[in-house]
Amino acid sequence: MVHSLRARLLLWLLVPLAAFVVVTSGVSYDAARQTADLLQDHALLDSARTIIEDVGWVDGALNATIPPAALELFESPWQDHVFYKVLAGNGRLLGGAPDLPPPSASSAVQPVFYDSAYAGQPIRAVAYERLLYDSGRAERVTVIVGKTIASRQAMIDGLWRPQLLRQWLMLGLVVLLVPLGLTLELRPLMKLKDDVADREPAQLEPIRPDHLPSELRPIVDAINQCIARLKVHAAMQRQFIADAAHQLRTPLALLTTQTQFASQCDAHDPALFDALKGVRRTSQKMAELTNQLLLLAQAESMATSSRAQTRVDLTEVVASVLEEMVHAAERRDIDLGADLAECVPVAGNKGLLASLVANLIDNAIRYTQNGGRVTAICRCEEGEAMLQVVDNGPGIPAEARAHVFERFYRVAADTEGTGLGLAIVHQVARSHGGSVNVAAGAERVGLVATVRLPVLAG
Ligand SMILES: Nc1ncnc2c1ncn2[C@@H]1O[C@H](COP(=O)(O)OP(=O)(O)O)[C@@H](O)[C@H]1O
Ligand SMILES: [Mg+2]
Known part of the structure; x- marks a missing residue:
């Protein structure tokens, strides 16, 4: 796979253009050949006609005197050889080369143009027939004129070559100009690169x-x-x-x-x-x-x-944090309960998830009055892993709830704490693709902190 923009763009242009040039070259060669054939055949026929004009009756017999003008038509720089023969109806040779080959098949259409070979060279020839009358008599005369094909080939080349040259020139220009244009046009990109890199x-x-x-x-x-x-x-x-x-x-x-x-x-x-x-x-x-x-x-x-994550069972994490917190709850006479589903699998970092759970339960125990109640709930709900820590403490005033996830934010300054606990909870939940929110409990008593995380399938 080519990864240079220049090379790829060049390919996009060159391949179709080259195919186009090949096809149009073929077509224009064909057109040039047809034109050349038409002109050559026309000249052949002209000379055959001139020859037949001069076949006449002399003393009751057909006689052919070939005027040099008939063959002059072919004088060309390519030194083509011209051959002819004149035959009377009975096959009698009136003049010219006797072994000049006739058309291979007789045709109803006159004159007959055909390709053949004579004296070891390919030739193009015409056979032209006419009935000559003389006082009640009629005789058929056939004139065959053949010519080597050097001038025909030269004519084709002359017609075709300039077109071919123009098309190859166009291809060459594309090869030159596309990379040049791209180099110039990509300069802003290079400038942008320098701007960012420096x-x-x-x-x-x-x-x-x-x-x-x-x-x-x-x-x-x-x-x-x-x-x-x-x-x-x-x-x-x-x-x-x-x-x-x-x-x-x-x-x-x-x-x-x-x-x-x-x-x-x-x-x-x-x-x-x-x-x-x-x-x-x-x-x-x-x-x-x-x-x-x-x-x-x-x-x-x-x-x-x-995220370098592993499979973590959230229930297991909650259970082990609860175990660590039992003494703290007992000291404050808090009823620490749990409602945990069998297994709530999530993808994540076990240590960070443990600190998320610990901060929520620590807050609930810390801010709830002596003899209060704290419950941790963990289960799958609506295709999500849900963790809830519910207490029946003082809760957080509605206007403060929007700020508790900010770093160092504390509602009351008289208790011990860093103000980072809920910020950690928020960041851990976010980095695990989840969310956290706090709300007042049932009948506006206490606080319900809810964390939702994507549950790990399978
Ligand atoms: N369960 C809760 N009940 C009442 N207030 C809470 C509770 N959890 C958190 N808060 C309030 O939110 C504030 C921010 O909590 P947190 O970020 O954990 O910081 P810290 O506990 O260190 O003060 C706390 O200062 C506290 O006032
Ligand atoms: Mg805290």
């Missing part, structure tokens, strides 16, 4: 489509759309790094204060113990924040990379 990573301005051929506009538009998306993405990344740094700065400052305070304490001071407990809490919080940040980055890179 860009700095941070140079995210759209490409200016001035002076571009209309065929290239869609490509430039597509590249510009891609650049616009990259720009938004880059801005989001910058914002994320700024937010993350900001979030990490607070516990780091706290850690500095706490360690400073501890270092000033006496070895047996009970406050030292409290200070160290504080240090541990703060570093735990930082570890959690870092973990969440890593998870978010991982979920995002999974969305952009080709």
